[in-house]
Amino acid sequence: MSSTPKRLRSTQWFDNPDNPGMTALYLERYLNYGLTREELQSGKPIIGIAQTGSDLSPCNRHHLELAKRVSDGIRAAGGVPIEFPVHPIQETGKRPTAALDRNLAYLGLVEVLYGYPLDGVVLTTGCDKTTPAMLMGAATVDLPSIVLSGGPMLDGHFEGELVGSGTVVWEARRRLAAGQLDYDKFIDMVAGSAPSVGHCNTMGTASSMNAMAEALGMSLPGCAAIPGPYRERAQIAYETGKRIVAMVHEDLRPSKILTRKAFENAIVCASAIGASTNCPPHVIAIARHIGVELDIKDWDRIGYEIPLLVNMMPAGKYLGESYYRAGGLPAVIGELIRQGKFHADALTVSGRSMGEENAGKRSIDADVIRSFDDPLAEHAGFAVLSGNLFSSAIMKTSVISEEFRDRYMRRPGDEDAFEGRAIVFEGPEDYHHRINDPTLNIDENCILVIRNCGPIGYPGSAEVVNMLPPDALVRQGVNQLPCIGDGRQSGTSGSPSILNASPESAVGGGLALLKTGDVIRVDLKDRSANILIDEADLAARRAALTLPDLVNQTPWQEIHRRFTGQLETGAVLENAPQYQRVAERFGVPRDNH
Numbered sequence: 001m002s003s004t005p006k007r008l009r010s011t012q013w014f015d016n017p018d019n020p021g022m023t024a025l026y027l028e029r030y031l032n033y034g035l036t037r038e039e040l041q042s043g044k045p046i047i048g049i050a051q052t053g054s055d056l057s058p059c060n061r062h063h064l065e066l067a068k069r070v071s072d073g074i075r076a077a078g079g080v081p082i083e084f085p086v087h088p089i090q091e092t093g094k095r096p097t098a099a100l101d102r103n104l105a106y107l108g109l110v111e112v113l114y115g116y117p118l119d120g121v122v123l124t125t126g127c128d129k130t131t132p133a134m135l136m137g138a139a140t141v142d143l144p145s146i147v148l149s150g151g152p153m154l155d156g157h158f159e160g161e162l163v164g165s166g167t168v169v170w171e172a173r174r175r176l177a178a179g180q181l182d183y184d185k186f187i188d189m190v191a192g193s194a195p196s197v198g199h200c201n202t203m204g205t206a207s208s209m210n211a212m213a214e215a216l217g218m219s220l221p222g223c224a225a226i227p228g229p230y231r232e233r234a235q236i237a238y239e240t241g242k243r244i245v246a247m248v249h250e251d252l253r254p255s256k257i258l259t260r261k262a263f264e265n266a267i268v269c270a271s272a273i274g275a276s277t278n279c280p281p282h283v284i285a286i287a288r289h290i291g292v293e294l295d296i297k298d299w300d301r302i303g304y305e306i307p308l309l310v311n312m313m314p315a316g317k318y319l320g321e322s323y324y325r326a327g328g329l330p331a332v333i334g335e336l337i338r339q340g341k342f343h344a345d346a347l348t349v350s351g352r353s354m355g356e357e358n359a360g361k362r363s364i365d366a367d368v369i370r371s372f373d374d375p376l377a378e379h380a381g382f383a384v385l386s387g388n389l390f391s392s393a394i395m396k397t398s399v400i401s402e403e404f405r406d407r408y409m410r411r412p413g414d415e416d417a418f419e420g421r422a423i424v425f426e427g428p429e430d431y432h433h434r435i436n437d438p439t440l441n442i443d444e445n446c447i448l449v450i451r452n453c454g455p456i457g458y459p460g461s462a463e464v465v466n467m468l469p470p471d472a473l474v475r476q477g478v479n480q481l482p483c484i485g486d487g488r489q490s491g492t493s494g495s496p497s498i499l500n501a502s503p504e505s506a507v508g509g510g511l512a513l514l515k516t517g518d519v520i521r522v523d524l525k526d527r528s529a530n531i532l533i534d535e536a537d538l539a540a541r542r543a544a545l546t547l548p549d550l551v552n553q554t555p556w557q558e559i560h561r562r563f564t565g566q567l568e569t570g571a572v573l574e575n576a577p578q579y580q581r582v583a584e585r586f587g588v589p590r591d592n593h
């Protein structure tokens with residue numbers, strides 16, 4: 001590739017002879033901790049390290065260590081590293097939900113990348129929303145950018161069982177409800193799933209979104225699956241640092257990598273790995289910020305038919321270490337390329353194509369990473385449903401258990417549909433308060449519905465849709481009921497969960513019209529979900545509908561509610577996608593003095 005094509009952006013701060021006054025002012029403060037004029041004025045690329053780790057963000061915390069190896073790599077390649085903090089986003093720690101903070105961290109990153117003397121950036125990612133937030137910001141500003149994920153935690157164990165992040169909570173709660181665990185054992189079992197630094201070790205949102213980053217071409221090949229504590233993790237941190245300096249010289253920016261083909265690759269990968277239901281909104285958000293058309297229905301069209309190849313919890317049985325040893329994402333992409341399902345010509349941050357990087361890669365453990373001949377499940381993508389309850393919602397049909405199919409979906413001529421009586425909860429508090437209320441008469445023919453949990457209602461969309469049945473039903477062996485909601489879902493259950501319903505109830509979506517006792521029919525064949533009600537009754541309910549009074553507790557909640565859209569379109573700040581290729585389009589901002 002060519003050498004430096006143009007003057008570095010950072011020289012407009014640090015070495016501008018036309019404006020010595022401002023140059024001195026920009027320089028002197030970055031000298032005050034020991035950087036030298038030679039470093040800042042000799043045309044070395046200045047590389048930001050967007051630090052998402054902190055004590056508040058345990059899933060990403062070891063990026064504080066990894067950043068040292070990134071810096072070593074940047075130095076070795078002739079760049080100057082400058083590390084800066086990113087607004088923390090901790091999935092398990094932030095109330096009311098970390099989803100509220102994705103767009104806030106995005107906004108912050110855009111301002112930093114655009115307003116400071118940076119020529120390129122290493123995006124440290126890991127915990128769920130950190131990955132999309134960083135990619136969304138990089139997409140908007142369009143400086144050379146590369147993802148360094150932190151990697152999953154080591155595999156978790158509890159009393160001889162393999163226990164994985166998130167999924168363990170479901171099993172532990174089931175055992176607690178069934179009286180098989182006491183409170184202390186319950187906590188021990190859940191904590192057993194988190195044995196080291198790193199992000200969730202299941203194929204939850206963190207592993208999924210870091211796989212999305214790699215499938216999009218935004219990280220070095222093989223990066224996503226390396227467990228956080230492994231030496232290979234620190235080694236790829238070093239390589240990532242080296243590579244970003246070359247990317248600056250090559251002017252290799254996100255807009256050259258994040259093409260429509262890259263997004264189609266991400267969708268196909270999502271199915272093959274059994275990715276989290278959070279991927280569609282996050283990936284659509286990234287697409288919107290780079291200006292690529294990507295519709296929620298594309299997930300069904302492109303991804304539905306792809307089989308599940310990765311045998312990892314929650315859909316399968318292994319965790320991150322086995323997955324990494326079996327070959328990680330390159331083995332999956334290699335198989336997708338052999339099957340003609342993947343755009344091998346899509347570019348990656350390495351400067352080489354997906355095909356050049358992954359074409360020969362194969363699984364070295366055929367049980368952990370399967371082939372198309374022996375998948376874990378067929379049709380592993382998301383079905384996108386619509387009807388009078390919502391304009392879209394997604395569902396992973398591959399996780400529907402045989403038990404559920406036998407009970408509800410084996411009627412001759414109607415094998416793809418089920419019906420149930422709706423039990424409506426106004427939010428997770430209402431669910432916890434009333435789920436064991438015997439007057440609700442919840443039986444195995446019910447569908448649990450939760451509303452007011454979308455981006456505007458909650459605020460930030462909460463992961464609350466998969467709800468356990470009442471304790472009494474669990475004791476009878478009914479561990480799952482179908483669930484529907486305008487929030488998101490954490491993990492997977494064996495019953496159908498219909499999630500991310502858009503538009504949400506709080507803005508007048510169809511779920512707002514639903515009443516406990518209504519019958520809902522879900523038909524997978526025609527991708528529909530409807531309240532069985534006649535048009536006139538539905539219209540009358542709509543006319544009588546009053547939207548809930550939403551109380552903003554912080555200034556950001558108010559701004560978020562004013563600007564954020566629905567999950568089906570990525571829940572982005574709706575004023576933001578019009579800002580594209582900001583660094584190129586506007587040059588550097590005005591001087592600050």
Ligand code: FES
Nearest residue numbers: 059127199200206
């Ligand atoms: Fe942070 Fe899962 S909670 S990665």
Ligand code: MG
Nearest residue numbers: 091205463490
């Ligand atoms: Mg989560």
